[in-house]
Amino acid sequence: MEQLIQLIYVSSTENKFNEQQLNDLLTVAREANKKNNITGLLLYKDGDFMQVIEGEKSAIKQLFTNISRDESHTRVTLVLKEDIKQREFADWSMGFKDVSTGEPDGFSDFLSSSTSMKLMPGKAKAVLLSFKYT
Numbered sequence: 001m002e003q004l005i006q007l008i009y010v011s012s013t014e015n016k017f018n019e020q021q022l023n024d025l026l027t028v029a030r031e032a033n034k035k036n037n038i039t040g041l042l043l044y045k046d047g048d049f050m051q052v053i054e055g056e057k058s059a060i061k062q063l064f065t066n067i068s069r070d071e072s073h074t075r076v077t078l079v080l081k082e083d084i085k086q087r088e089f090a091d092w093s094m095g096f097k098d099v100s101t102g103e104p105d106g107f108s109d110f111l112s113s114s115t116s117m118k119l120m121p122g123k124a125k126a127v128l129l130s131f132k133y134t
């Protein structure tokens with residue numbers, strides 16, 4: 001089997017996504033990810049995304065190329081890319097959490113933090129992992 005890798009990025013939308021747009025995105029992503037054996041988690045809050053994707057190197061490279069070119073969001077910024085021995089989000093073809101409403105949480109803190117903090121891979125990963133069982 002090819003090397004497994006994990007990739008985390010953040011991005012923003014010009015106009016906030018509504019529920020329908022988020023659902024459409026997830027339907028397409030989940031179907032494609034199942035086919036390509038890609039797992040992960042997508043967080044959304046008020047027009048900002050953070051996503052972790054994991055799978056075989058070539059599949060992740062291709063998906064991140066597509067995601068980077070996707071005009072439905074901008075400022076796609078790579079936060080982390082590393083080889084992994086096993087998946088951390090194995091249960092999800094693409095888990096999803098909209099944290100636009102509700103209590104402040106790790107993701108909100110992360111988004112409101114300084115730009116340099118947003119590029120801290122350990123911090124980004126901790127935020128994503130904190131949503132794994134919520």
Ligand SMILES: Cc1cc2nc3c(=O)[nH]c(=O)nc-3n(C[C@H](O)[C@H](O)[C@H](O)COP(=O)(O)O)c2cc1C
Pocket residue numbers: 011025028029030032033042049051053063066067068070072073094
């Ligand atoms: C925030 C965001 C997350 C996305 N996540 C995925 C994903 O996990 N899997 C996927 O196949 N497409 C995902 N997409 C869609 C891709 O950007 C792209 O539209 C899709 O891979 C199809 O690309 P193609 O039309 O060039 O084949 C995502 C798009 C956005 C805006």
